[in-house]
Amino acid sequence: MGPLAHRKLSALSTSLxxxxxxxxxxxxxxxxxSSDPHTANExxxxxxxxxxxxxxxxxxxxxERAIGFAPSGEYWRSLRRMAAxxxxxxxxxxxLGGVRGRVVEEMVVGVWxxxxxxxxxxxxxxxxxxxxxxxxxxxxxxCLPSEREELRLMVKEGYELIGRFNxxxxxxxxxxxxxxxxxxxxxxxxxxxxxxxQIIRERRNEGELEGRNDFLSVLLSLPEEERLCDSDMVxxxxxxxxxxxxxxxFLLEWIMARIVLHPDIQAKAQQELDACIGVxxxxxxxxxxxxxxxxxxxxxxxxxxxxxPLLSWARLAVHDVHVDKYFIPAGTTAMVxxxxxxxxxxxxKEPWVFRPERFIEENVSVMGSDLRxxxxxxxxxxxxxxxxGLTTVHLWLARFLHQYTWCTARSVDLSERxxxxxxxxxxxxxxxxxxxxVNKLVxxxxxxRDSNPSGGSxxxx
Ligand code: HEM
Numbered sequence: 001m002g003p004l005a006h007r008k009l010s011a012l013s014t015s016l017x018x019x020x021x022x023x024x025x026x027x028x029x030x031x032x033x034s035s036d037p038h039t040a041n042e043x044x045x046x047x048x049x050x051x052x053x054x055x056x057x058x059x060x061x062x063x064e065r066a067i068g069f070a071p072s073g074e075y076w077r078s079l080r081r082m083a084a085x086x087x088x089x090x091x092x093x094x095x096l097g098g099v100r101g102r103v104v105e106e107m108v109v110g111v112w113x114x115x116x117x118x119x120x121x122x123x124x125x126x127x128x129x130x131x132x133x134x135x136x137x138x139x140x141x142x143c144l145p146s147e148r149e150e151l152r153l154m155v156k157e158g159y160e161l162i163g164r165f166n167x168x169x170x171x172x173x174x175x176x177x178x179x180x181x182x183x184x185x186x187x188x189x190x191x192x193x194x195x196x197x198q199i200i201r202e203r204r205n206e207g208e209l210e211g212r213n214d215f216l217s218v219l220l221s222l223p224e225e226e227r228l229c230d231s232d233m234v235x236x237x238x239x240x241x242x243x244x245x246x247x248x249x250f251l252l253e254w255i256m257a258r259i260v261l262h263p264d265i266q267a268k269a270q271q272e273l274d275a276c277i278g279v280x281x282x283x284x285x286x287x288x289x290x291x292x293x294x295x296x297x298x299x300x301x302x303x304x305x306x307x308x309p310l311l312s313w314a315r316l317a318v319h320d321v322h323v324d325k326y327f328i329p330a331g332t333t334a335m336v337x338x339x340x341x342x343x344x345x346x347x348x349k350e351p352w353v354f355r356p357e358r359f360i361e362e363n364v365s366v367m368g369s370d371l372r373x374x375x376x377x378x379x380x381x382x383x384x385x386x387x388x389g390l391t392t393v394h395l396w397l398a399r400f401l402h403q404y405t406w407c408t409a410r411s412v413d414l415s416e417r418x419x420x421x422x423x424x425x426x427x428x429x430x431x432x433x434x435x436x437x438v439n440k441l442v443x444x445x446x447x448x449r450d451s452n453p454s455g456g457s458x459x460x461x
Contacts, residue, residue, distance in 0.1 A: 003417040003425075006309035009033055010340035019340065021324050029053070030332045032323065035340035037347070037371035039324045043334045044371070044379040046323075049315035052381070053333045057162045058313075060185035062192065065232050066239035067384065068313060079236060082226075083384050086218040087138070087240065093388050095213055096138050097285045100392055103134045104399045111404065115432050120409040123256055124427045127249040128152075134392060135244035139237055140199055141214035150195055154188060155245050161185050163419035196234040215240065240385075247307050248389050250421045254305040255298060255397055257428045258354055260408045265356060266401065269294050270435070273402045279436055283398040285391060294398055296356035298390070299373070302366055304354060306375040307421045309339030315381070338374060339422075347372050366390075404432035 002008070013022045019035040034040045043049050050072035054064055063069040067083060070076040086092065107130040114121045132152050136143055143151075161184055200216065203209075209221045219233055228236065259266045272293045277283050288295070317332045328334070343351045349358070364370055367386060368378035376383035383389070400406070407430060415425040 003419070005418055006337055006339040006422070007416075009310075009337055010035060010343070013337070013340065019344070021326055023326075030329065031335065032326075032328060032332055033335045033337055034323075035337040035344070037341055040336040040338075040341065040371045040374070041378070042323050043315060043336060044368075044374070044377060044382075046321060046379075048317050048319055048321035048328075048330075049334050050380055051316040051318050052313050053316045055162065057181055057185045060182060061158055061162065061189050062235040063239060065235035067236070068239055068243065072318070072380065078226075080384060082219070082222075083236075083240075087215045088384050088388055090387070092213075093391055094285070096134075096388075097395075099134055099137045100285070100395050101282075103130045103137075104396045106130065106133070107396070108399060108403050111400075111432055112434075119431070121430050121432055122427055123430060124249065124253055124424075127252050128246065130396070131249040131252075131392075132241075132245045134248075135241055137214070138388075139215045139240045139244075140203075141212060141217065143199060147195065147199065150191070151241055154192055154195070155242055157184075157188050158242055159246060159420050161188065192238050193231075193234055196238055197230060200230060200233060200237075244385055244388070246421055247385075248392050250423050251301065251305075251307050251389075251393055252396060253424055253428050254307075255301045255393070256400070256406060256430065257412050257414065257424060258297070258301055258304075259401070260406050260428070260430050261412050261414075262354060263407075265297065265354075266406065269297060269401050270405070273398060277402065283395065283402050285395055288391070288394045288398065291394070291398060292360060293356065294401070295394065296359035298393055298397065299359045299364065299366055300354060300356040302375040303342045303348070303373055305416070305422060306338050306342060308375065308377070309337065309418060309422050311336050311338055311374075311377050312420060336374075336377075341371070342373055403435060405435055407431045407433070 009022075013019045013033065013035045016022060020039050021032055021034055021036075023030065023032045025031065032043075034043055052069050054069045058064065058069050067076065067079045070079060107126050110126050110129075111121050111123075114126070129152070132148065132155065136148055136151060161181055200220070203216055203220060209217045212218075216233075216237060219228060219236075222228075259269075269291075272291055273283065276290045277287055315334045317328055317330050317334060319330045321328050321330075323334075341347065345351050364373050366373055366375055368374050368376055368382045371378060376386035376389075409429040409431045412428065413424070413426040417423045417425040
């Protein structure tokens, strides 16, 4: 189906009048796709679709022993409980506020450095590095720069491999490995095991786990009967790094693309920031609930550019079931085309228009209770990282907009590429202008004009 599978499937289901449910076969795999909130609700909340079909690449890359692909039995439940308590609880998310703040500070400085040196800012790499630093610190605490770089390379390669179509997933003949995906996954899994096991060993040798806040230290200090064996711990820690890095970075890149494309919306968000925070201090997590318009922008981007347009990883029917009166046999793969739902004109007024105001007029939750907009999925396998992801995105966006005015550096290309997440096909390039004298944190409109290092602020008008 390629890099625009969500669009092709959407067009197909519309042309066949099968938005509620469309079925087809891919090799030996039976697939159903819902592009409708009602049947999506039945699939995502139904007890029958509680497993995931596991791709060979995901299996070899250890994810079968992590939350995302573990079958929905006792082991999976215990992992979700553990993650909910020690990685994603509101208290843990609040504790990580310092890390989020420090990382965004580094990014803000990095953005300005790039602007001064090159006259243009390519955001993607800055966001990916920031996202990686933030998630690595919450999972491992401090780690060496060389370890972080190795993690970055491993996440990148893992994304490439999992995103790739592999014939063997659909035509199970053991000897096939057309693109060498299996071989490459085995090599990558070996690197992951070596590196993560080494980090675990180092932490054990340091001894002192008390008072440490990172997920690894918490896992190591669990009572004997709850503790994971080392190989399962490697899988769970690796999954957190893998899932937590690019989802946040890609979403923020889409948001910033919209910000530079719509200067009026940017100005409105900045007015809100100035009214709530003023110009004498930085934005903090505790300010976010007051920033209704900023939150509406994030929702509108999640609607127009959902990071998982097909909800990333599908569901598997564990027993026979009926969906919308159709009989679905056990073993069927079920997908929800969230992109089709969020672009359906019978659900959303002017779905192709970017208009955050729609979420001021109507409060729609993005957390999975309203299937018109469920970018984190819903039901038992809903994304456990949704609150952490959103908290990070809100704070970072608020800091970016508070500090700088953002403009286009070249035309913004909104073409998409669906890999594991929905990425911008062409990286975004912007220019930034200081809104304040950073040393004094006092608003000075003239400073804004004068601080354009490439001389000229035409794009900001
Ligand atoms: C913008 C940020 C994010 C988006 C849009 C997103 C989206 C998703 C989606 C669509 C699913 C599938 C849900 C379903 O089947 O119903 C999912 C699952 C998952 N996500 Fe996220 N995610 C984000 C951030 C994160 C973060 C930060 C982490 C961890 C650090 C994370 C960890 C996971 C895990 C472990 C699963 C598998 C859950 C299971 O199968 O039980 N996600 N995510």
